[in-house]
Structures are given as structure tokens and as C-alpha cells.
Amino acid sequence: MMSEIQLAGFGGQGILFAGKVLAYCGMLADREVSWLPCYGPEMRGGTCNCSVCLSDEPIGSPVVESPDIIIVMNEPSFAKFIDTVKPGGYAFIDNTLVEAQNTRTDIHAFAVPATQLAGDNDLAGGANIILIGKLIKETGIISMDDIEAAIRKIVPAKKEKLIENNLKAIKIGYDY
Amino acid sequence: MKGNEALAEAAVRAGCKCYFGYPITPQTEISAYMAKRMPRCGGVFLQAESEIAAVNMVYGAAASGVRAMTSSSSPGISLKSEGISYIAGCDLPCVIVNVQRGGPGLGGIQPSQSDYYLATKAAGHGDFFMLVYAPSSVQEMADLASRAFDDADKYRMPAMILSDGLLGQMMEPVSFKDHENPPDNKEWACVGHKNKRPHNVINSLYLKPEELEASNIERFKKYDIVKKELHLAEEYLTEDADIIVTGYGAAARIARSAVNGARAEGIKAGLIRPITLWPFPEQAYAKAADTAKVFLDVEFSMGQMVDDIRLATSCRRPVRFFGRTGGVIPTTAEVLEQIRRIAKEELK
Numbered sequence: 001m002m003s004e005i006q007l008a009g010f011g012g013q014g015i016l017f018a019g020k021v022l023a024y025c026g027m028l029a030d031r032e033v034s035w036l037p038c039y040g041p042e043m044r045g046g047t048c049n050c051s052v053c054l055s056d057e058p059i060g061s062p063v064v065e066s067p068d069i070i071i072v073m074n075e076p077s078f079a080k081f082i083d084t085v086k087p088g089g090y091a092f093i094d095n096t097l098v099e100a101q102n103t104r105t106d107i108h109a110f111a112v113p114a115t116q117l118a119g120d121n122d123l124a125g126g127a128n129i130i131l132i133g134k135l136i137k138e139t140g141i142i143s144m145d146d147i148e149a150a151i152r153k154i155v156p157a158k159k160e161k162l163i164e165n166n167l168k169a170i171k172i173g174y175d176y
Numbered sequence: 177m178k179g180n181e182a183l184a185e186a187a188v189r190a191g192c193k194c195y196f197g198y199p200i201t202p203q204t205e206i207s208a209y210m211a212k213r214m215p216r217c218g219g220v221f222l223q224a225e226s227e228i229a230a231v232n233m234v235y236g237a238a239a240s241g242v243r244a245m246t247s248s249s250s251p252g253i254s255l256k257s258e259g260i261s262y263i264a265g266c267d268l269p270c271v272i273v274n275v276q277r278g279g280p281g282l283g284g285i286q287p288s289q290s291d292y293y294l295a296t297k298a299a300g301h302g303d304f305f306m307l308v309y310a311p312s313s314v315q316e317m318a319d320l321a322s323r324a325f326d327d328a329d330k331y332r333m334p335a336m337i338l339s340d341g342l343l344g345q346m347m348e349p350v351s352f353k354d355h356e357n358p359p360d361n362k363e364w365a366c367v368g369h370k371n372k373r374p375h376n377v378i379n380s381l382y383l384k385p386e387e388l389e390a391s392n393i394e395r396f397k398k399y400d401i402v403k404k405e406l407h408l409a410e411e412y413l414t415e416d417a418d419i420i421v422t423g424y425g426a427a428a429r430i431a432r433s434a435v436n437g438a439r440a441e442g443i444k445a446g447l448i449r450p451i452t453l454w455p456f457p458e459q460a461y462a463k464a465a466d467t468a469k470v471f472l473d474v475e476f477s478m479g480q481m482v483d484d485i486r487l488a489t490s491c492r493r494p495v496r497f498f499g500r501t502g503g504v505i506p507t508t509a510e511v512l513e514q515i516r517r518i519a520k521e522e523l524k
Contacts, residue, residue: 020347023347027349033348033349034346034347034348035346035347035348036342036345036346036347037345039201039202039285039341039345040284040285040286040503057436058432059348059429060429060430060432060433060434060436060508061426061429061430061433061505061507061508062342062346062429063342063505063507065507065509
């Protein structure tokens with residue numbers, strides 16, 4: 001089975017980091033993984049995206065054309081990627097920042113006010129991980145054990161507070 | 177790890193002691209990694225004032241017998257070609273990394289494979305070749321960088337890692353193998369003779385044509401040995417294949433997925449992936465041409481490796497081409513469509 005995931009938003013929202021967390025989870029679950037950032041002119045314009053593939057077979061192209069799952073954290077990313085999701089796929093939308101409504105009925109779309117939730121819980125910058133929490137609950141492609149291990153692996157051990165915050169963010173998203 | 181970082185770490189582990197670079201997208205992570213890593217392992221990191229300066233620093237370091245590397249992306253490699261020719265003319269080992277982007281000119285910054293001719297045929301002026309390696313994964317970015325240092329020393333010639341923006345920027349899991357310390361047996365190196373032996377001279381200037389001719393003939397004798405000993409290719413499902421899809425580096429990943437797709441539809445497709453581009457693994461193609469009916473070459477370019485496939489197969493089979501260029505990445509679906517079309521039109 002292959003899961004292709006597209007994450008997109010503004011620079012600074014932790015899009016690349018969230019993608020890295022997902023890729024690490026795949027690695028911990030002994031799956032083939034790839035992570036590809038945008039590094040082109042769109043990056044210079046302030047928007048940012050990355051593609052993550054999790055697969056049981058060796059991965060060919062790391063470029064994601066029609067994702068199974070998208071996480072979108074701003075209006076331009078929503079407009080750009082919502083129509084690319086495979087029928088039956090999932091969209092996780094930060095509706096604190098995205099006003100547009102999903103009109104597709106052939107995908108599972110979840111609007112989560114992630115930025116609002118992050119602010120309310122003193123987790124500024126944690127909206128990305130809140131959305132990952134929701135993704136874990138709805139898609140089941142990653143286990144809670146793996147996500148915790150991945151966060152502990154990526155965030156430096158000396159930043160214990162950051163690790164706690166990320167784990168808290170996962171739970172908020174999962175329970176939303 | 178990113179492909180660029182994996183390559184840099186492998187270079188350090190292979191005994192690279194001097195890195196000279198100049199920033200350019202999409203290879204700058206190599207410089208950034210070396211800037212952090214080199215001072216901690218007793219090596220030298222230096223950001224030169226230009227690509228030309230960087231390659232000439234490699235020239236000097238290599239002449240003193242040290243494992244040295246520089247890296248750049250396509251336009252920067254053009255600038256380095258004078259220095260590469262001098263290094264080859266002096267029979268010096270070094271590693272040059274090209275994380276290709278679209279061209280010609282400043283082109284773009286997206287992944288491309290349009291420097292195949294530059295790497296394998298025209299790395300600079302004069303009668304010479306470089307070893308050219310084409311990694312296809314982050315793991316191979318590491319493994320081939322390590323191997324390139326060993327082979328460059330073994331044959332006393334420059335080696336190029338021909339990568340692209342996709343492999344440089346993407347992350348995949350990677351593991352590093354133990355690497356034996358490079359042997360300290362470079363008797364030709366300029367390290368000070370201490371009045372105990374004659375001077376070693378590193379020079380590419382021969383004003384007498386007969387002497388230059390003799391040195392070139394000597395170098396080409398070495399190339400004959402290299403061609404016999406070093407020709408790496410991966411063959412996948414080729415034995416019963418009617419259609420051989422082929423491509424190097426990142427293009428081979430997409431070609432492989434398309435081959436799997438074709439097999440699922442009952443089309444007998446296989447893959448040849450050259451790992452060394454010079455020497456070109458002609459043997460794999462010649463063998464496949466005995467049984468396969470048609471070849472399909474897939475590149476991120478207008479078609480540069482296609483000539484070498486025709487030569488390797490002595491034009492015994494048609495060689496079709498599909499490529500996207502300028503930084504556009506072909507999709508698996510596009511390549512599969514080409515395989516289907518060939519199966520329908522050319523296999524009866």
C-alpha cells in the first residue's frame with residue numbers, strides 16, 4: 001500500500017517539519033519513505049509545501065501528483081491542492097486560516113481550527129502538529145506509538161519542553 | 177537525511193579532507209553541511225570567491241595527495257570545466273559533484289538531467305574523460321560518493337557524481353558503511369622531497385607535441401583498463417523483456433515504477449539503469465539487444481544518453497526517447513503511456 005501525502009501552507013507554519021515527522025513515522029514502521037520539499041520560486045513567494053510518500057514497495061517518483069491525503073494551512077494551498085486529492089482521499093484544513101469551503105463530496109474533508117486551538121492552548125506554532133493528530137485519528141496510517149517516537153527522534157532531547165508541546169498538540173488534534 | 181547531506185557525510189567518511197565550494201541552488205546543502213562538519217574532523221572547508229577558484233583549490237589540494245572535493249550545479253560546473261581539464265591533464269584524483277538543474281544558461285533551479293553530454297563527453301577541453309557516477313537514491317548518493325573517492329585514487333583521474341535537484345533535495349533513510357582509511361601511497365604527490373628523492377612535478381603543459389601525444393596515449397591506455405574494470409548497471413526484469421526501458425538517476429526511479437505498471441498490464445517490460453555513465457555499461461545493453469525488441473530511453477532532458485544506447489546496441493534495435501526538460505519531472509503515468517504505445521504499435 002502506498003500513501004501519498006501533500007502538506008502546504010506559509011513558510012514558518014512548520015510544513016516541512018510536519019512532513020518530516022510523518023516520514024519518520026513511516027521509517028519507524030519499517031516502510032519505504034520519501035520526503036521532498038519545494039525549493040523553487042514558490043518558496044521565495046512565502047508559500048511552502050512538501051510531499052511525503054509512505055509505501056510498502058520501493059518508491060519511484062517522490063513527486064506527488066494526486067495525493068491520498070492533504071494538509072493545507074492557508075488559502076492559496078487550499079485552492080491549489082483541494083482538487084488534486086484522489087477520490088476517497090482525505091483533506092485536513094486549518095479553517096482558522098482557510099475561509100473557503102470544501103465542495104467535493106467524494107473525499108473525506110475535515111476542517112479543524114488548528115491555529116485557533118494552538119493559540120488557546122499556549123502552543124503557538126503547533127497548528128501543524130494538531131492537524132497531524134487529526135490525521136492519525138481519521139486515517140489510521142500511523143500509530144500513536146510511532147508518532148511519539150518520531151517526535152522524540154526529531155526534536156533535540158535538550159528541548160524537552162518542545163517535545164511535550166508537540167505531544168500535547170497531537171492529543172488536541174486527535175481528540176478534536 | 178537529504179541527498180546532498182548524505183553525500184557530504186559519506187565524503188567525509190571516505191577521507192575527504194578538503195572541500196571547496198561556492199553556493200548555488202540546488203546543491204547548497206553540501207556546502208552548508210561541510211561548513212559544520214569539516215572543522216570537527218580536522219578537515220578544511222572553504223567558501224571560495226567563485227566556482228573557478230574552488231576547482232583550482234581542488235587542483236592544488238589533489239596535487240598534494242589529499243582527498244578533495246568540490247560541488248556545484250549546472251552553470252557552476254560550466255565554470256569549473258577549465259580546472260577539470262587541468263586536473264585530468266595532470267592525472268590527479270578528485271571528486272566533483274554536479275546536482276543538475278535546468279539549462280542552458282542560468283536556466284532554472286528545478287531538477288534536470290541535461291548535463292549528460294557535459295559529464296561524459298565534454299567536461300573540458302582536450303583528450304580526456306572523467307569517471308561519472310549516477311546515483312538514483314539518497315543511499316546511493318552516499319555509497320557512490322564513497323566509491324568515487326576510491327576509484328579516483330585507484331585510476332588517478334577526476335570523478336563526477338552526476339546527481340540532480342530531486343535527489344539532492346529529497347530525504348530518504350540512509351545508512352553509512354564503514355570505510356577503510358585511504359592508503360597513504362601517493363608517491364607522485366607534491367608533499368616536499370626533503371632532499372631524499374627527485375622533485376615530483378605536477379604539470380599539464382607539454383610544449384613538444386610528441387611528448388603531449390605520448391602522455392595522451394598513455395592516459396588512453398589507462399582508460400581501456402578502466403572500461404574493462406568499471407561498468408556498473410542494474411538490470412530489472414530484463415530477461416524476458418520485449419521493451420527495455422532505461423534511464424539513469426532519478427529518471428530510473430520513475431521508469432522502474434512504469435515498468436511495474438506495464439508488467440501489471442501484461443506488457444513484458446524491463447529496466448536497465450546505468451550506474452556508471454562513463455564508462456558506459458555497454459555490455460548490459462548489448463546483451464539485452466539480443467532478446468529485447470525495442471528500447472525506450474527516459475531522461476529529464478531533450479535526449480542525451482540516447483546516442484550511447486544506440487552505440488552500445490550497434491543500432492540493432494530501435495531506441496525511442498521520452499523526456500521532459502527545463503525542470504519538469506515526467507510522471508509515471510506519462511512513461512507508462514509511452515510503453516503502452518510502443519507495445520501497441522511496435523510489438524506485433
